[in-house]
Amino acid sequence: MxxxxxxxxxxxxxxxxxxxxxxxxxxxxxxxxxxxxxxxxxxxxxxxxxxxxxxxxxxxxxLNQTIDIETDNGSMVVIDGKFGLGQSIGQQAMELGIDRAQEYGVAVIALKDSAHLGRIGDWPEMCAKAGMVSVHFVNTSGMGNLVAPYGAIERRLSANPFAAGVPTQGEFPLILDMSACTIAEGKIRVALHAGKQVPEGCIIDSEGNPTTDPETFYGPPAGSILPIAGHKGYALSMIIEMMAGALTGGSCTNPDRAHQLSNGMLSIIMDRSKLQSEDYFFNEVSRYCEYVKSAKLMDENNKILMPGEIxxxxxxxxxxxxxxxxxxxxxxxxxxxxxxxxxxxxxx
Ligand SMILES: NC(=O)c1ccc[n+]([C@@H]2O[C@H](COP(=O)([O-])OP(=O)(O)OC[C@H]3O[C@@H](n4cnc5c(N)ncnc54)[C@H](O)[C@@H]3O)[C@@H](O)[C@H]2O)c1
Structure with missing residues (x-):
């Protein structure tokens, strides 16, 4: 429907x-x-x-939580999300981060213990709307233990989304919003609900055999999601866990916290106007996007997309x-x- x-x-x-x-x-x-x-x-x-x-x-x-500032060093702030609804907690954290970036040029916002932050692309989009360049590292410290390390068949990592945003003078900002695993768990659930299979190469069963069946993934016994790009995706996930878990104080993926979904997010928000003039920055962003889009295509029916365009x-x-x-x-x-x-x- x-x-x-x-x-x-x-x-x-x-x-x-x-x-x-x-x-x-x-x-x-x-x-x-x-x-x-x-x-x-x-x-x-x-x-x-x-x-x-x-x-x-x-x-x-x-419900109805407001963020608590746990440590405040001006440009670097640790925030407790108090397990409030992530759509609201994430928004409050970004509002604070944008204010601090305007004041100090750069803000590092270490958010711990938010409930599910939803689509992480919302946060670089919000920063880009305020003219800020930003990067965001996210983990789920317990319940989201989903991904096997490279070469393993047991879950040890969360989906570990990484997001980044760059304002442009075009119709939309450049927004990268990707998990460090081959498929977001939510997409496996969507496939399960729709009675569909997931693409090949994304999940394994509890014995490590490749599968495309969401039911096999959920088990029991449960399977795992594979990291993107083999060892590189796994290594990226490790770094994201450090940023979103150890640096925020919200903990890296930990089975002792598996009873509750908690997102940690480390955001670095930069006021681009403190680094480059408006003219240079936006002209360069636009020149480079056009240059990339001018590349000869493998298939003329295809189109080169910018991150965030889809x-x-x-x-x-x-x-x-x-x-x-x-x-x-x-x-x-x-x-x-x-x-x-x-x-x-x-x-x-
Ligand atoms: N809250 C959480 O704990 C959590 C955990 C995992 C994932 N998520 C969310 O799940 C969603 C799905 O994640 P995903 O890994 O499946 O993302 P995805 O694979 O759908 O997209 C990744 C990125 O690739 C870009 N992209 C797609 N096609 C492109 C193309 N042809 N050219 C250039 N760029 C292109 C998109 O604009 C996007 O920025 C995201 O919104 C993510 O934030 C949230």
Whole structure:
């Protein structure tokens, strides 16, 4: 079934208000979840609602939290997210980071113990909108233990997204938003709901055999996701764990914390105007993008895309044509609505 973004925002807002979010939080969560669907990342969109509500009811995710500053060195700040809803905690952390980068030129924001931060691309997008260049390293310190180290068949690492954003004077900023593993777990769940297989080369079963079957991955016994690019992806994941886990104080992936999903994120936010003039920077960004796009194509039907372009295009297309949800996702959200006495409007 296909739904318009406004319908899904309204439904999501009402669900979070019913569970106890104040109006501001419900709005932020609704806009960010639906924006993930609009951006083409259904794995981080409204499919998450039933799980988020379950975690709230189990007191694993907390409502209406404001960030606490744990250590403040001006340009370097440690923030406790207090397991608040990540869409709101991430936004508060970035607001602080942008303010500090404006003041000091650069800000390092070490966020620990946020509930699920959702689509990480939101955070470099927010920084880029404020004119900032940024990089973000993310881990899940417990529940998201999903990825096998290079050459191993047991989970030791989280999906470890890395994101970066560069403002441009074009239609959209350059946004890289990628996990360091071959497939985000949410995408395996989307495939499971849709009764589909995942692409080859992404997951292994508990014995280390390659598989494309989401059910085999979830087990029991559970399989693992493989790192991107073999040893390089594994090494990248190790560094991301250090940044997002050890430096934030939120802990690297640790089975002792497996009862609760906690995202750590280390963000470095830079005021580009302190390094280069506006004219030089934007002219160079645009010259280089054009130069890259001018490369001769392997297949003339193909197109060279910039990081973030596919999400930008998908947002335009889905705003016009709507967002498709699988029946399983609809049924699960419907069940959540019934448990909270919220009218879903799915059948009207
Ligand atoms: N909160 C968490 O703990 C968590 C964990 C893992 C993943 N995630 C999110 O899951 C989502 C999916 O991650 P993923 O690894 O599957 O990302 P992906 O593989 O879909 O995309 C990765 C990046 O590649 C870019 N890209 C795609 N095609 C391109 C092309 N042809 N040319 C140039 N650039 C291109 C995209 O713009 C994007 O920046 C992300 O939004 C991520 O933040 C979140």
């Amino acid at each position: 296909i739904y318009q973004a406004d319908f899904l925002v309204d439904l999501t807002r009402r669900i979070f208000q019913a569970v106890g979010s104040n109006a501001t939080e419900a709005e932020v969560v609704a806009q960010r979840l639906v924006n993930a669907n609009l951006s083409g990342h259904d794995s981080h969109g409204v499919i998450r609602i039933p799980t988020y509500i379950k975690w709230i009811q189990e007191d694993k995710t907390r 999400e930008h295009n998908t947002r335009a297309q889905r705003r016009a044509d709507g967002i498709e949800l699988s029946q399983t996702t609809i049924d699960m959200i419907q069940e959540t609505c019934e448990s909270l006495d919220v009218s879903s409007g799915f059948n009207s």
